[in-house]
Amino acid sequence: MKRRNRFIVLAGALFCVFVMLLLAETYVIKVQSTHLKKEPKFFAQTVAVLKNGDRVEKIGAETGWLKVRTMNNLIGWIHPSAVRTIKINLLAMNQPVKSQTSADEIALAGKGFNKQVEESFKARNKEISFVWVDRMLKIKVSTNEILAFLKKGKLGEYGGAK
Amino acid sequence: MRNSGSILKISFVCILVFSMMSCSIMEQGAGVLSEAGLVKKDDTQSIVKTSKALRKGFGEITEEEEYYIGRAVAAVILSRYPVYENNSLTKYVNTLGSAIIVHSDRPETYAGYHFLILDSDEINAMAAPSGFIFITKGLLKRCRDEEMLAAVLAHEIGHVYAKHGLKSIKKSRLVDTFKLIGQEAVGRYGPQELAQLTGIFEEVLGDVVDTLVERGYDRKYEYEADRLSVHYTVKTGYNPGGLSDFLGVMAAEAGGDSTGGWFKTHPSAKDRLKSVEKEILSITDIPARHAARTNRFKRAVKGIK
Structure with a gap:
């Protein structure tokens, strides 16, 4: 009887945790790093830099952007392509797997094809060099450089006639 | 006694339903309970282990895995083609690419997008998963203005967004990986x-x-990347005619001496041209071309051999 009661408490607690998490709408950063922006646009001021695995809570949305609160209580905007949802979507239960929460980014972080596999691949394929791949990754274009490029090229809002 | 039995059953059903809905939620829930001392650590691991279903298709390759696949694909491409080392031109291509990326559907990948020019007269452009994009010197030479180059880069960005590279992986390989x-x-x-x-x-x-x-990709993926190119270039502020111009050049060269690269891996430029022109007609607000762009393009490619 005592054991059974303990189990009821346990089941109830689990259920509460699930419901709380369901309501929270938590996202996890799936890219190496992303900028939390003050406004829902790329050229807005950066509030903070978020790292892979950081969790944020959705508090709003606007055309193509998510308004979130970080674990440090900072509020700002991020692009949806930088995050993976870990929320259950009840309405999407009958939809294809693609639109559902499927692979668990946290549990799978660092698993599968990772640095260790790359090192092993390099050892087996010595003729394939990663030197230029690493150099390629060092090519950076800043937000200011993109803005100047758009402006000088009369692109987007800097353009004239349509 | 009877009541507690029913509660127990209901609780069981609730847990089962929720655990089926999301493995990650299960893991979080078990973790919280473990921290609170309600469940032993061993039990937590066992709950998590049994709740974790195997991943199935390419759509479930994580961002990080896509990055490691993309890195290695890029390394293999770079073992076949030498790099055209021209810092100012490489910077120009990367800046133009970045301007399109921020207007695309997938501006963020694991380690961002990066562009490199290959020292080859072959006309070609390739996008490795996660945003490692290559264009040949031969292709650059065929572009007459920034509009044309923007269209080609936007087409490659479209392939990365739609994960066409990952879609070419045989399903059996993923099944084996996920099992392991x-x-x-x-x-x-x-x-x-x-x-x-x-x-x-x-x-x-x-x-x-x-x-x-x-x-080459499945034909439908090339058409999809063309459609995305039209929309990404327009959103950035380019005239989408750049893609028609580029395909026009390719159509004119088809059947000539050039048979490798682009010609080997892409469907007929003539057919694509028709579909692109139809797509452009559906756009109401088309940005005008501007001499400032053509001039800077000509300055950037000046001296290319």
Whole structure:
């Protein structure tokens, strides 16, 4: 009887945790790093830099952007392509797997094809060099450089006639 | 007594339903209970283990895995083509690419997008997963203005967004990988698992490289990337006619001496041209061309040999 009661408490607690998490709408950063922006646009001021695995809570949305609160209580905007949802979507239960929460980014972080596999691949394929791949990754274009490029090229809002 | 039995059953059903809905939620829930001392640590691991279903298709390749596939595919491409080392031109191509990326559907990838010019007279452009994009010197020479180059880069960005490279991986390889990973509790592998996983990794790279360099994507993916190119360039502020111009050049060159690269891996430029022009007609607000762009393009490619 005592054991059974303990189990009821346990089941109830689990259920509460699930419901709380369901309501929270938590996202996890799936890219190496992303900028939390003050406004829902790329050229807005950066509030903070978020790292892979950081969790944020959705508090709003606007055309193509998510308004979130970080674990440090900072509020700002991020692009949806930088995050993976870990929320259950009840309405999407009958939809294809693609639109559902499927692979668990946290549990799978660092698993599968990772640095260790790359090192092993390099050892087996010595003729394939990663030197230029690493150099390629060092090519950076800043937000200011993109803005100047758009402006000088009369692109987007800097353009004239349509 | 009867009541507690019913509660127990209801609780069980609730847990089952929720655990079926999301493995990650299960893991979080079990973790919280473990921290609160309600469940033993061993039990937590067992709950998590049994709740974790195997991943199934390419759509479930994580962002990080896509990055490692993309890195290795890029390395294989770079083992076949030398790099055209021209810092100012490489910077120009990367800045133009970045301007389009921020207007695309997938501005963020694991380590961002990066562009490199290949020292080859072959006309070609390739996008490795996660945003490693290559264009040949031969292709650059065929572009007359920034509009044309923007269209080509936007087409490649479209392939990355739609994960066309990953879609070329044979499903059996993913099934094998996910099975192997599913048995492992940590991200560090023993010698046997590592050898197995590296073998599958090599096959995965073979599928993607073969598609990018030899066979080409499925025709429908090329048409999709063209459609995305039209929309990304317009959103950035370019005249979408750049893609029509580029395909026009390709159509004119088809059947001539050029047979490799683009001609080997892409469907007929003439057919694509028709579909692109139809797509452009659906756009109401088309940005005008501007001499400032053509001038800077000509300055950037000046001296290219």
